Amino acid sequence: MNKTIVVRESYDWITGNDVTEEQYDELIRYMDAKYPNGQVLDIRYRQLRFINYVGVIQCSEVRYEIVPKISITKEDDRKALLKMLSITEFLPVSFSDKVQNGESKGELLPAFVTAFLERLLNELKRGMYKTYQPHEENLQMMRGKLELTKHIRVNTFQKTKVYCSYDEHTENNSLNQLFKAALFIVKKYANQHSLKLSLERCLSYLESVDLVDIGSLNQNSIKLNRQNERFRDATLFAKLIIERASIYSKGNQVSSFSFLFPMNVLFEKYIEVALRQVYSNDEVISQHAEKRLLRNKKSGRGNILLKPDFVVKDELILDTKWKSATVNGRSKYVQSDLYQMYAYVKTYKDVSRCILLYPKQEQEEEHPVWEIVNTDKTIEMKAVRIDDYWNTVKELEEILL
Structure with missing residues (x-):
């Protein structure tokens, strides 16, 4: 029986009370193999928590769902994460209206697999790629x-x-072999009746295609062109499944795979979509990289590139920070963030406000506003709701307009 553990990123710990020693070690091995350079786990003595990343990890016996701490319940946090992924198009396929409207249970892995199967099946119905x-x-x-x-x-x-x-x-080509391999990876864990039906329908189209071991798949030979461009989204999703799949003492069967997303990048992208709802597209510039903090007197060249997350109407700078701005009932900031904002507001002559934007917590404190001495410029800390997209847009309007 597959067990599901739902934890909140940077908040909930997984301990020996939640998993067996073998299950704990399998998770550690998988993370070391697939995310060797990423700061994903905070490990203490026989306990760990996930940091900076959200999503789902499927191991042989345990499914781990990592959700952002946004609202009161983990179930609401799961649905909020799915909506964020849908709105930002962070994944190569869109989620169904049922998921976006919150009508499904909101479990992460079924939602991801449903999105993949819907897109792939729609294209297979139109005709196999040969x-x-x-x-x-x-x-x-x-x-x-x-x-x-x-x-x-x-x-x-x-x-x-x-x-x-x-x-x-x-039909027996590398693209269709990629699809079939990805389908067999998720097949073991597609327990919902509707998922099983969709998966079997996809496999019926791919019946004449060889099932290739994931280690033997030649992904470099897969080239998208005019004939197979319609499979782009399904291809990107299938590659994501294959790249994050691992085999541990299970013969040729995949025992672990994952869909994990950097939360700081997802939060920034989510805020960008909401900003463009508030302002027109040409009023919002993301990752602006045209200013230098210093000029080298000998060479005349600019040094130290400044790259704010967003420059709005050439008069406001906004940087997103995926961390809590309220800790133990007090406003908390990092001095280096303020130094960075000070560099922005001094270098961008027409900018009057620089805002550090955080996700809003259940009990958010009033945050400080700093004035740059002898100017009308300010550096501010603000927090915005992200449990619902239109709440986010509304609060951004209140903060910015």
Whole structure:
């Protein structure tokens, strides 16, 4: 029986009370193999928590769902995460209206798999992608090109056959093999009836395609072109499944895979979408990189690139920070963040406000506003709700307009 553990990023710990020692070690091994350079786990003695990343990890016996701490319940946090991923198009496929409207249970893995299957099945219904593949065979009649050397070697005593090479128009190509491998990875964990039906329908289209071991898949040979461009979203999703799949003492069967997303990047992208709801597209510049903090007197070149998250109407700078601005009932900030904002407000001459924007907590304190001495410029800390997109837009309007 597969067990699901839901934890909140940077908040809830997984301990020996939640998993067995074997399950704990399997999770550690998987994270070391697939996220070796990312700061994803905060590990203490026989306990750990996830930091900076959200999403789902499926191990052989346990499913871990990591959600952002946004609202009161973990279930609401799951739905809020799915909506954020949908709104930002952070994943290569869109979620169904049922998920976006909050009508489903909001479990992460079924939602991700549903999105993948819907997109793939829609395209398979329109027609399989076929390619011409080189093929050699000893035939009863001539087809394509005669391979003379091989023909002489193979058919010395068979005068009725001819050894030929030809191009075969086939469904058994690397793209369809990628889809089939991805489907078999998630098949074991697709327990919902609707998911099983969709998955089996996809596999029925791919019946004549070879099931290739994930270690043997040649993803570099998969090229998107005019003939298969419609499969782009499904391809990106399938690659995501394959790249995060691992095998541990399970023969050839995949025991672990994941969909994890950097929360700071997701939060920034989410705020960008909401900002463009408040302002027009040309009034919001993301990752502005045209200013330098210093000028080298000898070379005349600018040094130390400044790259604020958003410059709005050339008069406001906003930087997103995925961390709590309220800790133990007090406003908390990092001095280096303020130094960075000070550099922005001094360098961008027309900018009058620099805002550090945080996700709002259940009990948010009033945050400070600093004045730059002898100017009308300010550096401010603000927090915004992210449990609902339109609440986010409304609060951004109140903060910025």
